[in-house]
Amino acid sequence: MALKSMDLIMFLTLSIFTLLSTQTINGFRVELIHPNSLSNPNRNPSTNQFHWIRQAYNNTRSRAASIQSRLGGGSAKFKTDIKSDGGGYVMKYSIGTPPFETYGIADTGSDVTWTQCKPCIECFRQSLPVFDPKNSKSYKTASCDSDACALVGSSVGSCSDQDICQYQLAYGDSSQSIGDVATDTLTIGDASFNNVVFGCGHENSGTFSGNASGIVGLGNSDISIVKQLDKDVGGKFAYCLSSQSDSKSHISFGTDAIVNGPGAVSTPFSIRPDQPTFYYLSLESISVGDQSFPLKQSFSSNVCGRRAGAKKTSSNGNIIIDSGTTLTLIPSDTFDNLKSELTKQISATPIEDPQGLFDLCYSTSDKIEVPKIVAHFSGADVELSPRGSFQEIEEGISCFTIIPDTEIGIAIFGNLSEVDYLVGYDLEAQTVTFKPTDCSKF
Structure with a gap:
């Protein structure tokens, strides 16, 4: 310096x-x-205000496919x-x-x-x-x-x-x-x-x-x-x-990035030794209201999640937390359950995405009330912000920002599911901490 x-x-x-x-x-x-x-x-100033979320859909799938190729194909680091x-x-x-x-x-x-x-x-x-x-x-x-x-x-x-x-x-x-x-x-x-x-x-x-x-x-x-x-x-x-x-x-960055206090919850992350880039979390289930839907724990890391002052213990990871991916991608069977439950708990009638991309959409004129959606990580329950869970994809149409993985074989916790949270990474303790926060005042 x-x-x-x-x-x-x-x-x-x-x-x-x-x-x-x-x-x-x-x-x-x-x-x-x-x-x-x-x-x-x-x-791009020539595009409309909804272009970014449309582009994010395609980028999320392309990015997930690339990550899966790296993880499965043993490609260079x-x-x-x-x-x-x-x-x-x-x-x-x-x-x-x-x-x-x-x-x-x-x-x-x-x-x-x-x-x-x-x-x-x-x-x-x-x-x-x-x-x-x-x-x-x-x-x-x-x-x-x-x-x-x-x-x-x-x-x-x-x-x-x-x-x-x-x-x-x-x-x-x-x-x-x-x-x-x-x-x-x-x-x-x-x-x-x-x-x-x-x-x-x-x-x-x-x-x-x-x-x-x-x-x-x-x-x-x-x-x-x-x-x-x-x-x-x-x-x-x-x-x-x-x-x-x-x-x-x-x-x-640094000690100013320590996340604690009321409302803060922590979960361990895991690392694949052959691909140390990614932070794997263990997402046990996702709930809508009182209904909970489990996810398969399909990945087991040789490098275990750690908490400060604790010995290494076995830790599974089945979803990558990724600030560079916009949408959240989950297994299609879990998504189908979420979609079915959301349509039950939201009184409005779903409408089609004109471009056929997003699977669950509503008219903004219906002013829907988004039910409580919680991501249940190991040791940390994270209630998703309604402002991140549904986004207006074009004039008058708002869609669910969690999408199904129909063929890629990977799960990603994207940045729209992280909005309105202070998200802290501690590489020494190998934990990710979530704290509900008004980010405009952070």
């Missing part, structure tokens, strides 16, 4: 990362931008399936010296932080300026025998003729990002960190339909920002997502 004095050391270590110039002690905070916000650089738009929450940060401002999706389902870089051999279109590493005094490419190269996995990509470590991100929809593994100064708000490993992409193609520059990896493996900044953040981060595009959402 660049320092001028001992006072500055303490300030940067304890300050909040914020776009709002808000400062508190013992943590770092930055604003997250809703995918449909007018201030979101990913948002550097492969990812992240898209740069379509329902993700955007985080502002800077790369280089002097700091070059850019945006990336804050994503717990990815490890590698990357951005498009000049020279662009092939780059997808973005409205933001493209990072030019020649303008950064602190930018360094990683040699093929460096620790930085080893951190991202030398089995992926290649070594250039100039002994520069290359990376290659393979996407499930045939999109890709190829470039140099590099280190540079990462700046968030008022604080800077030296020698952060990231991907500088020179060949980026496929179905990147937004104007984003890349992603910010918050996964569990060593290349993620959370792990690289471990001495400063202690393996802790927390985000609070608002369902309203005109409200602010935030993500915090």
